Amino acid sequence: MKKRTFRRLGRVLLALTMAVCLTAAELTPALAVTQAEIDKLKNEASELKSQKKNLQKQLDGLAGDKAAVLDRRKKLDDQIETTGAQIRNAEAQITAYEGLIAQTEAELADAEQREAEQYELFCKRVRAMEKRGTVSYWSVLFKADSFTDLLTRMDAVNEVMDADQKVIDDLKALQEEITQKKASLETSKAEEESAKAELVSKKKELDQQRQEAIALVKEIEANEKEYQSTINALAQEEENILAEALRLSKKLAEEQAAQGKPVHSNPGGYIWPVDSRYITSTMGGRSSPGGVGSTNHKGTDIGRVGYTSKIYAAKAGTVIVSQYSNSYGHYVVVSHGAGNTTLYAHMSSRKVSVGQYVNQGDVLGITGSTGHSTGPHLHFEVTENGVRVNPLNHGANPKKGYLTGYTLSGSA
Numbered sequence: 558m559k560k561r562t563f564r565r566l567g568r569v570l571l572a573l574t575m576a577v578c579l580t581a582a583e584l585t586p587a588l589a590v591t592q593a594e595i596d597k598l599k600n601e602a603s604e605l606k607s608q609k610k611n612l613q614k615q616l617d618g619l620a621g622d623k624a625a626v627l628d629r630r631k632k633l634d635d636q637i638e639t640t641g642a643q644i645r646n647a648e649a650q651i652t653a654y655e656g657l658i659a660q661t662e663a664e665l666a667d668a669e670q671r672e673a674e675q676y677e678l679f680c681k682r683v684r685a686m687e688k689r690g691t692v693s694y695w696s697v698l699f700k701a702d703s704f705t706d707l708l709t710r711m712d713a714v715n716e717v718m719d720a721d722q723k724v725i726d727d728l729k730a731l732q733e734e735i736t737q738k739k740a741s742l743e744t745s746k747a748e749e750e751s752a753k754a755e756l757v758s759k760k761k762e763l764d765q766q767r768q769e770a771i772a773l774v775k776e777i778e779a780n781e782k783e784y785q786s787t788i789n790a791l792a793q794e795e796e797n798i799l800a801e802a803l804r805l806s807k808k809l810a811e812e813q814a815a816q817g818k819p820v821h822s823n824p825g826g827y828i829w830p831v832d833s834r835y836i837t838s839t840m841g842g843r844s845s846p847g848g849v850g851s852t853n854h855k856g857t858d859i860g861r862v863g864y865t866s867k868i869y870a871a872k873a874g875t876v877i878v879s880q881y882s883n884s885y886g887h888y889v890v891v892s893h894g895a896g897n898t899t900l901y902a903h904m905s906s907r908k909v910s911v912g913q914y915v916n917q918g919d920v921l922g923i924t925g926s927t928g929h930s931t932g933p934h935l936h937f938e939v940t941e942n943g944v945r946v947n948p949l950n951h952g953a954n955p956k957k958g959y960l961t962g963y964t965l966s967g968s969a
C-alpha cells in the first residue's frame with residue numbers, strides 16, 4: 558500500500574458412376590445373305606469395335622480415378638505433415654513466448670522494487686530538507702535578505718539540487734524502464750495469444766485432413782470390387798518393398814563383411830517398437846477393416862498409439878529404407894544383418910535417413926495413419942532369414958528374445 562502510494566506520488570511529482578451399356582448386335586438368322594446385310598454387319602462390327610474401344614477408354618479413366626485417389630491420399634499425407642510442422646512451430650512459439658513473458662515479468666518486478674527503493678531515498682531527502690528547513694528551494698531563495706545572501710543560498714540550493722536531481726533522474730529512468738517492460742509484456746502476451754489461436758486453427762485443420770485421408774482409404778475398402786485393382790496394387794507394393802528390403806539387407810551385410818565389420822543376424826533380441834502393448838491385429842489371415850473381403854496381414858499392428866508416440870528401433874542396425882509408399886505411408890526399414898529386418902509403417906513423420914546406424918531404442922519416427930491405414934497404429938514387420946516372422950512371443954512355444962506382455966484387442 559505504502560509502496561503504491563509512493564509510486565503514485567512519484568508519478569505526480571515527476572510527470573474435397575459411371576454407367577456403361579454394351580448393346581450387343583442383334584444377329585437375325587437370314588436365308589439369303591445380301592451385300593447390304595453384310596455391309597450392315599460390318600457396320601455393326603465396326604460400331605462394336607468402337608464401343609469396346611470407348612469402354613476401354615472409360616475403364617482406363619476409371620483406373621485413372623483410382624490412381625487419383627491414391628494420389629490424393631499421398632497429397633493429404635503431405636498436407637498433414639506440413640500442418641504437423643506448423644503445429645510444432647506454433648507450439649515452439651508459445652513456449653518461447655512463455656519464457657519471454659516470465660523473464661519480462663521478473664525484470665518488471667525487479668524494476669518496480671528498485672523504483673520503490675529509489676522513491677524512498679527521494680522521500681528521505683525531502684524529509685531531511687524539511688528538518689533543515691530547506692523543503693522548498695524557492696522559499697529558501699525568497700528568504701534572501703541580500704544579494705550576497707541570495708548567492709550563498711543559491712550555492713547551498715544547487716548542492717542540494719544536484720544530489721536530488723540524481724535521485725530524480727534515476728527515478729525517471731526506472732519509470733521509463735517500467736513503462737517499456739509493461740509495453741513489451743503486452744506485445745508478447747498478444748503475440749502468444751495469436752500463436753495459440755493459430756495452434757487451435759491448425760489442430761482443427763489437421764483433424765479435418767486426417768478425417769479426409771481416412772475417408773479415402775475407407776472409400777477404397779467400401780468399394781472393394783471397383784477398387785480391386787487398387788487393393789491389388791497396394792498388396793503388390795508391399796511384396797515389392799519386402800523383396801527390396803531383403804535385397805538391401807543382403808547387400809549391406811556383404812559390404813559390411815568386406816569392410817571387416819561384424820554382421821549381426823542373430824534372431825530375437827527385439828524390444829517393443831512403441832510404448833503401447835495393445836495388439837489390434839496379428840500376423841496372418843484377417844478380415845480387412847470394414848469387414849469387406851480378407852487380406853493376408855503381413856505384420857503386427859499395435860494400436861493405442863495416437864499420432865504422437867515415438868517409434869523405437871526394435872534392434873540395433875542400419876536404416877536401409879526411409880520413404881513414403883501408397884501402402885505403408887511413411888515407413889522405415891532397419892537391417893540387422895543379411896535377411897534380418899524390421900519394418901515400421903504408417904508413421905506421421907520419419908526421423909532417420911538411409912545409411913544411418915541406430916541403436917536399439919533409438920527413435921525412428923512418430924506414429925500416425927499415413928498410406929493404406931484407417932486410423933493411427935504402428936504396422937510392425939520382422940523378417941528373419943529372408944522370411945516374415947511373428948515377433949510376438951505367444952502360443953505353445955514361447956521364444957526367447959521376442960515380444961511379451963501384450964494385450965490382444967478384444968481380450969481386454
Ligand SMILES: [Zn+2]
Nearest residue numbers: 856857858936
Ligand atoms: Zn498392419
